[in-house]
Amino acid sequence: MPVSNGHRVAIVGSGPSGLAAAGDLAKMGYKVTVYEALHLAGGVLVYGIPEFRLPKIIVQNEIDNLKAIGVDIETNMVIGKVLTVDELFEMGNEAVYIGSGAGLPRFMNIPGESLKGVYSANEYLTRINLMKAYKKDSKTPIMHSKNVAVVGGGNVAMDSARCAKRMGAENVYIIYRRSRNEMPARKEEVEHAIEEGIIFRTLTNPVEILGDEKGMVNGVKCVEMELGEPDASGRCRPVEKPDSELVIDVDTVIMAIGTSPNPLIRTTTPGLETNQRGCIVTDGDSGMTSREGVYAGGDAVTGAATVILAMGAGKAAAKAIDEYIKNKN
């Protein structure tokens, strides 16, 4: 156990970013408390990324190591609801690190998205991973689908597709509006998906989800796309081909088209600057926000990104927090 320096820091969110910050601060002698909204610590590593890609025991070991060096992890604590960031200061914390991720799923806003059988990737993966619907005797329900369309081209889409296949689906499609070259998923993930028999329908964009009289999904209507001029992101802008409508027969549609930070922290922390996408604005690498003593990093700042970046931001902020507290005292 590191020698205590008598200062306290609170961390919001137990994803890779929050845990990285917690570990470094605890090693410097800070008393660190991590507040996690869910009943289990680990963030996307436990609720999103599937067991076959990241065994939960690895995450659990990391968390046990943190506990062993004195980090307190309080689950079932939604900051912004049960305690606000201001109250964390009142409780004696001298700095707060926000690593609350980007968990709010986006939908396409096309007709049929509320039919039964349409999931956000987060819901689908949470049911399977966090709530363990992959186990036969789980108490959490999940649709046992035959034909699944996953919309999106990132790691999240690949994981959803591979999970669906493992849950017994016969045909799993990845529907993506650009070509394979533009897919944001890591190359290996795409290759794994192809090896496992996931069917890629690129240059295809859903325009409507179709359902039967009971409100169950029975197809997804798409249009074909072609690549036009590069857009602001430098990737070619997909444009719709005229008269190219087609229907893919599916009973489940999983939307994996991105997430943004949830509003719980920004709406309850006066003076915390965020941008139009709801991400917390920070000053360079340090993670310093517009509120004194409040630091932030990971997906909460960048929007959905990577584990490495999230951990890096946590470590950088731990250093900045240490300097801040030392200078203040």
Add this chain to the structure above:
Amino acid sequence: MYRILRKESLNPTVSLMDIQAPLIAKKAEPGQFIILRAKEDSERIPLTIADFDREKGTVTIIYQIVGGSTMELDTLNEGECLHDFVGPLGKPSETDGLKKVAVIGGGVGCAIAYPIAKKLSSLGCEVHSIAGFRNKELVILEDEFKKVSSKLCIMTDDGSYGTKGLVTNALEELIKEGNQYDEVIAIGPLVMMKFVCLLTKKYGIKTIVSMNPIMIDGTGMCGGCRLTVGGQTKFACVDGPDFDGHLVDFDEAMHRGTIYRDFESHMRDKNCNLMKQGDK
């Protein structure tokens, strides 16, 4: 730990528990809910904060035993602990500026409606309560509602208690008697809320309903609780659970509520069998 300090059966299928949860009790407001897991491998289920005591640090929940998870919850007794208890979630009900309100509860929905009636009454608002049940045996919270309402109509489907009829009959009568409500608050089964809304639309009275779609996290992370309100997608757990009833797409919500019907009845049967074995 989230210890059960009191457990009481209100009717054959509805029970009440006081849970030790001082931080939540300190922040709770009417209209908010908690999510709990009875045991380590239980499902996460949302229940409304039916009452709270900031000094004692307790939160009251009232639940109807309808399926696997609520059966499992009901196996726990005073002195035992819930595995997880998180809240307060959702937005508090808005009570500002209301002078006269009709509060309608249907069945266990009365447990959700009661804290709002109580708060309105404490703010000096005139509260008319209408509570509907299938029969006399299922009536809950009658004394509690009486204390906070200047008028209380109990309605039963079969006439075995109070007045025979639906909550909408009582509401229409009160309106016809000349009562002018700033707002109607209706909480209960989706069909009940839908028909209350159709009635109040006719009379042009603003109506708030409390929606209870299937939830998992309760923090806006899964989108499973989404519903369509005024043509826009809303997440009941963070944008609600209260919504303007005249804008809610009830038919869609009713469809979505049946996603796991087969699975649920399977779990219900499984738990019933387990309990029967336990009784032997």
